[in-house]
Amino acid sequence: MATLGNPLASVPISSNPTILTANNEQKSNPSTVPILIDKCANKKHLKQLHAHMLRTGLFFDPPSATKLFTACALSSPSSLDYACKVFDQIPRPNLYTWNTLIRAFASSPKPIQGLLVFIQMLHESQRFPNSYTFPFVIKAATEVSSLLAGQAIHGMVMKASFGSDLFISNSLIHFYSSLGDLDSAYLVFSKIVEKDIVSWNSMISGFVQGGSPEEALQLFKRMKMENARPNRVTMVGVLSACAKRIDLEFGRWACDYIERNGIDINLILSNAMLDMYVKCGSLEDARRLFDKMEEKDIVSWTTMIDGYAKVGDYDAARRVFDVMPREDITAWNALISSYQQNGKPKEALAIFRELQLNKNTKPNEVTLASTLAACAQLGAMDLGGWIHVYIKKQGIKLNFHITTSLIDMYSKCGHLEKALEVFYSVERRDVFVWSAMIAGLAMHGHGRAAIDLFSKMQETKVKPNAVTFTNLLCACSHSGLVDEGRLFFNQMRPVYGVVPGSKHYACMVDILGRAGCLEEAVELIEKMPIVPSASVWGALLGACRIYGNVELAEMACSRLLETDSNNHGAYVLLSNIYAKAGKWDCVSRLRQHMKVSGLEKEPGCSSIEVNGIIHEFLVGDNSHPLSTEIYSKLDEIVARIKSTGYVSDESHLLQFVEEEYMKEHALNLHSEKLAIAYGLIRMEPSQPIRIVKNLRVCGDCHSVAKIISKLYNRDILLRDRYRFHHFSGGNCSCMDYW
């Protein structure tokens, strides 16, 4: 009897097979329909049943229609649109039915609809919300992160005298804390007379997620004192707090507590324990637990990968990745982002390329954002541009993360115009998007434009954060805008409520130092309310280099080494300063000292992308296949430059080399020169040469690049550790202010 043509043939139950035959209407029995609804497994079954009910007229019996609606609304999010249509057919839906619709929307991908239905209910029906309505509608407000909506609902709750309802209060705690308003959350919490386990748990995890893990742990202790029994969810929050505080001792105690009190462990709790061990740096404990876990999911795997990558054990991370199920993109993301964040962009791109060959898994937004960040680090413009095209072709909407990554990638690859294009193409921008664009303008030396953008940002009422100010002050520094820098720095706390951190102080010292206000810079450092970080002293040291202030440099250097004793950057800067002052004996003493203490200068490395392939050059590198050609090109360049009367600036030599010839030769081996020579050989004459250097460009290379840009009529875009240099027609965009 079950034939292909029978629309109900696939309903999987048949206590009474006859009623499954829809066209045999006489035999359907209204009382069995509700049972049948409960057994419907999917949308298709529900539709078949709906058709059946229409034919039998049962649909026009409100209780039956309501029953069908409930089943549709709660079965799966994809049936929700259908449920709405059914809802519209119900003559005067009762409160329960309204509640169900709000509930379904609140946990759907369109939670805003939950709020709209609630409003519709208030206006169009005679129904008034009850104690069940509010938890649903508060959840909807939480999902859309609308503080305003939630506050309005909270007001209604109070007016309707539901203020002491436990369920509603618990919902409100969750609502306020997930929007970061911990004070309001706590206020609701403290007014609950008989707190239940959910009240405690909501408040504890609220504190953890709101960045106050100490308070979370304190609340946990208070909870035990008040004789509330912690459960699984409590312990997830506690472990998460330990992870955030990097408190291995308490974390271990929590694991022990779980054991002792027989709290049953599920996957989520195991993962929380795993995460705690990883964040606290105990990979041994994590591994032991991981191996013991019978059930593992994607979170367990990615936690282990991330853990190994963070401690620098990439082989172990890779081994985990190699044995895990790979159909989930998150696994790939964990590895790509770990590599990217730990300064291994090439490895990150290698994984991305591997992913492209994998047919079953496609990159998502997170993958693309991480990969773009890797491209930005490397200056891999071709791949970065390819990803941008990919995003467009796939119709992926630019979210804030992707927008930020694209702007950053284009800026760091030297395509400021493209970065601006992306920036102006989006209609909404969050603080990170704005900050990234300000940083882009800053690194290309457009300080004024960066400041203008900052003003525009304020018109859109997006609040600047610490990152915004770092970038803004950087912009002032790169463009020599001393007064503006001072002004913004002084406004930070009083006007914008952003407390200056050591990065901001470092920027400010840099601004003052470059402008020659060394005394004011020193004064600023002395007045700092926080301990000056290495970068603050580094900035002062940099200023000393410009002005050849050996005495102050020695002081700054020794202070720097107090905070960070193996900072080789400090030695390098000081030796530069000695070299500039012609104190070669000091230079060699410093070099000797570095050798003895095992501190090696980070080798200079420049890279250039040609046809999508990144070529890297180290000082005096001859490992490149075209090495011979590169060096003869370099000889040609040097000869042509010399004919213009240029004399190389030997103060940029780090090593004391006796023979004059050797000095000059060592300068000519600098990685950026090798990369430029390679670019001249391999790139079309119309193409600018784009180079990324890991350290700051040396003064001689800077002068030489200027001359090359004129002699060879080539634009050269060189990104160093601090900013961009755009060489064109014999000049540099930094106006020699760097």
Add this chain to the structure above:
DNA sequence: CTAGGGTTAG
């Protein structure tokens, strides 16, 4: 018919 939990991105 109600509320709370773990990983990956700037």
